[in-house]
Amino acid sequence: MASEPETPGAVAGRWHPPSSSRGVAASMRIDADGVVSVADAEGHLLKEVTLVSVEVSPRVGSIPRRLTFGDGAVFETDDNDGVDRALTPLRRGAGLIHNLELFRPRLAIFVVLVIALAAGIYRYAVPLLVEVAIAATPPVVPRLLSQSALVSLDQTVLSESKLDEPSRAALTEGFAGLAANTPRGAEGYKLNFRDGGSIGPNAFALPDGNLVLTDQLVTMMKDDREAVFGVLAHEIGHVEREHSLRQLYRAAGVTGLVLLIGGDIGSGAEDILVQGAALMSLSYSRHQEAEADRYSVELMHRAGRDPAALARFFEVMRDQFHDTAETDFLSTHPATPQRIEETRRYAEELSKEPAR
Numbered sequence: 001m002a003s004e005p006e007t008p009g010a011v012a013g014r015w016h017p018p019s020s021s022r023g024v025a026a027s028m029r030i031d032a033d034g035v036v037s038v039a040d041a042e043g044h045l046l047k048e049v050t051l052v053s054v055e056v057s058p059r060v061g062s063i064p065r066r067l068t069f070g071d072g073a074v075f076e077t078d079d080n081d082g083v084d085r086a087l088t089p090l091r092r093g094a095g096l097i098h099n100l101e102l103f104r105p106r107l108a109i110f111v112v113l114v115i116a117l118a119a120g121i122y123r124y125a126v127p128l129l130v131e132v133a134i135a136a137t138p139p140v141v142p143r144l145l146s147q148s149a150l151v152s153l154d155q156t157v158l159s160e161s162k163l164d165e166p167s168r169a170a171l172t173e174g175f176a177g178l179a180a181n182t183p184r185g186a187e188g189y190k191l192n193f194r195d196g197g198s199i200g201p202n203a204f205a206l207p208d209g210n211l212v213l214t215d216q217l218v219t220m221m222k223d224d225r226e227a228v229f230g231v232l233a234h235e236i237g238h239v240e241r242e243h244s245l246r247q248l249y250r251a252a253g254v255t256g257l258v259l260l261i262g263g264d265i266g267s268g269a270e271d272i273l274v275q276g277a278a279l280m281s282l283s284y285s286r287h288q289e290a291e292a293d294r295y296s297v298e299l300m301h302r303a304g305r306d307p308a309a310l311a312r313f314f315e316v317m318r319d320q321f322h323d324t325a326e327t328d329f330l331s332t333h334p335a336t337p338q339r340i341e342e343t344r345r346y347a348e349e350l351s352k353e354p355a356r
Ligand SMILES: [Zn+2]
Pocket: 234, 238, 284, 289, 292, 332, 333
């Protein structure tokens, strides 16, 4: 009888060479680098390969474990604990994926791919689908959306403006000057005056280029017309970057977007999207707000106006309503110190260059 192997960590078992039913007593060990070696009872090396090329059968009750080598040779042992011990140093701290790699390289790759795909859909597919939907949207969709939104607002909160004629004329003229400096041009925009009623000092843009300015906002800014233009330039930024449509499409999710893109977006949009309420219930993301802030600074600068004017508006909003006020404009346009500071900083940076 062969004596028990003396090597520490060695596992006793039987060695079956390829295409041979005859087994011989042998011992197996795995070193720290993941090299598996099998030796016969006299200590002669029978096999030495890396563990990744070896298939280790899973532990099932007391069924003997088999290590199958690439050439068909098999090392078999009843010492289940010994096999687990030999594998342990290699598994330490490596977690699930490493275990899977040891035993089932292909399964591990599959699992990783599935996880990556799922993460990829949310990370990349939605933004990508949103861009496709935006590109596929005919101009009639934002027009319909905007018209129905304005009609429903006029029926509910807004009423006719009481702003004096000279103020309106001055604001309209200045607004046209801003719009003329955008890709859409002055014809792409229209400024609508309204009494804001319960929504108070407010300004918002509809995706077709119609902007609404409330009397209350003009009154609140007193003589600071530039600040009002800063707000309007911010709203133009939302239109230029198509923020409303993006938010709307994002809300539709993957399924909604696929249906929207796959189908006739024009008629589909009428069913799904043409609800003024849906449009108005959306709020812009923080990223979009920052983008519109920068757009305001750039556009004001381009139009030869004060690029930092928007920051003054934020300060008035902050002082007027503090941070506790729940006005629509503040809840969607928080006048955070960071926003004020960032607007000022960017305006200063641009002011060093001459207006184009
Ligand atoms: Zn905004």
